[in-house]
Amino acid sequence: MKASKIMKTKKKTKKAPAKKKEVRVSGSTVKRLSKYYRTLNELIKEDVEHVSSEELAKLEGVTSAQIRKDFSFFGNFGRRGLGYNTHDLKNHIAIILGLNRHWNVAIIGAGNIGSALIDYAEFKAHGFHIKQVYDSDPAKIGKTLKSLVVKDINVIESEIQRENIEIAIMAIPAQVAQAVSERISKAGVKGILNFAPKRLHVPNHVVVRQENTAMELETLSYFIMNQKDHLK
Amino acid sequence: MKASKIMKTKKKTKKAPAKKKEVRVSGSTVKRLSKYYRTLNELIKEDVEHVSSEELAKLEGVTSAQIRKDFSFFGNFGRRGLGYNTHDLKNHIAIILGLNRHWNVAIIGAGNIGSALIDYAEFKAHGFHIKQVYDSDPAKIGKTLKSLVVKDINVIESEIQRENIEIAIMAIPAQVAQAVSERISKAGVKGILNFAPKRLHVPNHVVVRQENTAMELETLSYFIMNQKDHLK
DNA sequence: ATGTGTGAATCGCTTCACAGCT
DNA sequence: AGCTGTGAAGCGATTCACACAT
Numbered sequence: 396m397k398a399s400k401i402m403k404t405k406k407k408t409k410k411a412p413a414k415k416k417e418v419r420v421s422g423s424t425v426k427r428l429s430k431y432y433r434t435l436n437e438l439i440k441e442d443v444e445h446v447s448s449e450e451l452a453k454l455e456g457v458t459s460a461q462i463r464k465d466f467s468f469f470g471n472f473g474r475r476g477l478g479y480n481t482h483d484l485k486n487h488i489a490i491i492l493g494l495n496r497h498w499n500v501a502i503i504g505a506g507n508i509g510s511a512l513i514d515y516a517e518f519k520a521h522g523f524h525i526k527q528v529y530d531s532d533p534a535k536i537g538k539t540l541k542s543l544v545v546k547d548i549n550v551i552e553s554e555i556q557r558e559n560i561e562i563a564i565m566a567i568p569a570q571v572a573q574a575v576s577e578r579i580s581k582a583g584v585k586g587i588l589n590f591a592p593k594r595l596h597v598p599n600h601v602v603v604r605q606e607n608t609a610m611e612l613e614t615l616s617y618f619i620m621n622q623k624d625h626l627k
Numbered sequence: 628m629k630a631s632k633i634m635k636t637k638k639k640t641k642k643a644p645a646k647k648k649e650v651r652v653s654g655s656t657v658k659r660l661s662k663y664y665r666t667l668n669e670l671i672k673e674d675v676e677h678v679s680s681e682e683l684a685k686l687e688g689v690t691s692a693q694i695r696k697d698f699s700f701f702g703n704f705g706r707r708g709l710g711y712n713t714h715d716l717k718n719h720i721a722i723i724l725g726l727n728r729h730w731n732v733a734i735i736g737a738g739n740i741g742s743a744l745i746d747y748a749e750f751k752a753h754g755f756h757i758k759q760v761y762d763s764d765p766a767k768i769g770k771t772l773k774s775l776v777v778k779d780i781n782v783i784e785s786e787i788q789r790e791n792i793e794i795a796i797m798a799i800p801a802q803v804a805q806a807v808s809e810r811i812s813k814a815g816v817k818g819i820l821n822f823a824p825k826r827l828h829v830p831n832h833v834v835v836r837q838e839n840t841a842m843e844l845e846t847l848s849y850f851i852m853n854q855k856d857h858l859k
Numbered sequence: 860a861t862g863t864g865t866g867a868a869t870c871g872c873t874t875c876a877c878a879g880c881t
Numbered sequence: 882a883g884c885t886g887t888g889a890a891g892c893g894a895t896t897c898a899c900a901c902a903t
Contacts, residue, residue, distance in 0.1 A: 421894065425849045429842040433824055447862060456826060459862090460896050467864055475902040476861045493848040500844075507743035515739070517824065517841040523848075562847065586851040588843055592665055592749065594688060602850045604843050609749040610661040611820055611836050612732075615794065616725040616755075617657045618834045619818040653872065679884065691884090692874050699886055707880045708883045 424465045428488050430455060431462070435485040447478035494521045499559055501584075503575060504566035505530040505545050508590055512564060513541045526558050531571075548575070552582040562586045569593040576603075656697045660720050662687060663694070667717040679710035726753045731791055733816075735807060736798035737762040737777050740822055744796060745773045758790050763803075780807070784814040794818045801825040808835075 434454050438446060448459040455462070466472050466479075472487050473479045489495045500523050502509045512518070513525055528540055529548045536547045546554055555563075563584045565572060572591035579587070586602045589595055592610075595603050666686050670678060680691040687694070698704050698711075704719050705711045721727045732755050734741045744750070745757055760772055761780045768779045778786055787795075795816045797804060804823035811819070818834045821827055824842075827835050 419893095420853075422846065423894075425846050426842065428849075429845040432845070433842075449862080454826075458896065460865095460898090461894095463862090463864060464895075471864070473863050475863045477903070478862065491849065492845045493852045494845060498848060507747070511739035511743040512840065515840065518844065521841060521845060523841075523844050561851070562844070564844075586847045588840070588847055594686075600854070602847060602854075604847045604850075606840065606843055608744065608747065608820070608838065609753060609755075610658065610665075611838055612750065612755050612794070612796075613661040613664070613724045613726060613753065614654065614657050615818045615820055615834060615836045616730060617660075617723065618836075619793070620725045621652075622832070622834075651871095655872075681884080690874065692876090692887095693872095695884090695886060696873075703886070705885050707885045709881070710884065 418468050420468050424468060425492070427455070427457065427461070427465055428492060431465075432485065432488045432492065432494070435481050435488070438481050439485060443481055445478045446481055446484075448473070450478075496522055498523045498562050499526050500524060500562045500564060501527040501529065501551075501555060501558075501560045502564045502566065503529045503548065503551070503579070504590075505532075505535050505540055506566060509564075509566040510540055512566070513543060523562065526560065527554060551575075552578060555579060555582040555584060560584060562588070564588045564590070566590040576601075650700050652700050656700060657724070659687070659689065659693070659697055660724060663697075664717065664720045664724065664726070667713050667720070670713050671717060675713055677710045678713055678716075680705070682710075728754055730755045730794050731758050732756060732794045732796060733759040733761065733783075733787060733790075733792045734796045734798065735761045735780065735783070735811070736822075737764070737767050737772055738798060741796075741798040742772055744798070745775060755794070758792065759786060783807075784810060787811060787814040787816060792816060794820070796820045796822070798822040808833075 448462040452459040528543045529546050531548045535545045563579050569591045572593045576595045580597045580601045590606050680694040684691040760775045761778050763780045767777045801823045804825040808827045812829045812833045822838050
């Protein structure tokens with residue numbers, strides 16, 4: 396069942412704002428950071444040096460308190476009375492999201508979606524490097540697809556380890572998704588972005604995010620019919 | 628600000644479960660309905676006739692209370708002591724989400740993502756029919772792409788009206804996204820699924836949903852680095 | 860004077876728990 | 882006896898409001 400948790404007044408941390416206490420950050424906050432990151436890049440391109448939470452809020456369509464709270468989980472990035480330096484803030488977010496490093500990515504499934512993603516410019520710009528493409532179709536294996544040679548999915552374990560792939564984008568049929576996810580999880584993949592319309596059961600150390608365009612269309616359809624807009 | 632709402636013990640509705648009171652339904656609920664719909668299709672394919680909220684919950688990875696609550700916003704679809712009839716439930720969800728009707732859809736942008744989506748089988752299966760593709764590139768206009776002739780974006784207003792397009796999928800560069808969204812909104816489009824990494828400002832009567840694979844990868848990256856899994 | 864950072868208040872979604880229907 | 886449907890409780894996320902830093 397559930398371990399009962401005793402709630403008592405929390406022990407006050409001295410006054411040293413040295414480290415920043417560990418807090419559980421919600422998925423929504425992370426997603427918003429990712430949006431802020433894009434907006435900051437645009438502001439920087441326009442030579443904007445500083446931005447206040449109020450200004451950023453208007454651009455993002457959220458409240459300024461939301462923005463300040465989001466940042467507060469990770470540190471004190473602003474200056475009171477001044478706002479945030481766009482460059483600094485961008486760098487802070489990059490570190491938080493892990494965009495300041497190089498991620499080796501493999502795409503599994505050389506179909507429509509898989510090949511569309513291979514040269515998606517935004518990936519490389521943010522540190523995600525597509526190094527491999529896999530398929531099970533003999534007609535595709537060995538062929539060159541946008542500068543990458545399609546590899547045989549049968550050798551995926553050794554190849555993933557050889558090139559130290561940490562992230563896999565799965566764009567394969569639902570029926571084989573679970574099996575493939577198990578194989579690549581054993582091979583050491585740490586995260587999966589799954590386009591197959593199928594919930595994956597993977598070991599704890601693997602993070603999965605589900606992507607499903609058809610579901611997005613269906614949600615859109617609902618809100619068209621029920622003009623209850625203004626939700627995320 | 629906010630209209631204060633007086634909370635008093637609800638007047639018991641006689642015994643006629645006739646209509647169902649109007650409630651604001653959250654986006655999360657709608658998204659889950661879309662997932663349930665997929666699972667129900669699978670169960671039906673396996674000739675399962677009935678399913679309890681408990682069983683469905685296990686398949687979906689949510690609680691059974693969540694499932695019952697989600698349905699309760701829309702009606703009483705189950706039978707006490709018995710569970711839900713898979714066919715009936717599927718049909719109810721289809722009606723709620725608007726999947727029992729025919730939606731005319733246009734794809735704007737005949738690039739990688741646009742063309743990948745044209746023949747995405749799941750769309751048609753759920754009532755979303757891709758009728759048109761647009762691009763601004765003279766090299767693409769007039770060419771046939773997966774059975775559709777690429778139309779000139781310059782004539783998009785009249786063409787959208789002629790074929791009664793209600794939903795547009797935008798897969799075009801961020802810089803032109805806002806302008807195109809305004810044109811198609813005026814032309815009568817009711818919903819936009821936007822792949823351009825750019826927040827759109829559209830009239831109230833148009834519903835927008837944002838899709839951004841790069842942002843999903845960034846969120847994935849964060850959670851790989853901070854093994855705080857188990858979020859949606 | 861201005862705008863951040865953050866406890867406290869509020870809001871809204873999820874879970875509990877059980878009355879009531881089959 | 883079994884399982885739904887749903888008020889109420891619980892809890893996490895958002896917003897308020899203001900002390901405090903610049």
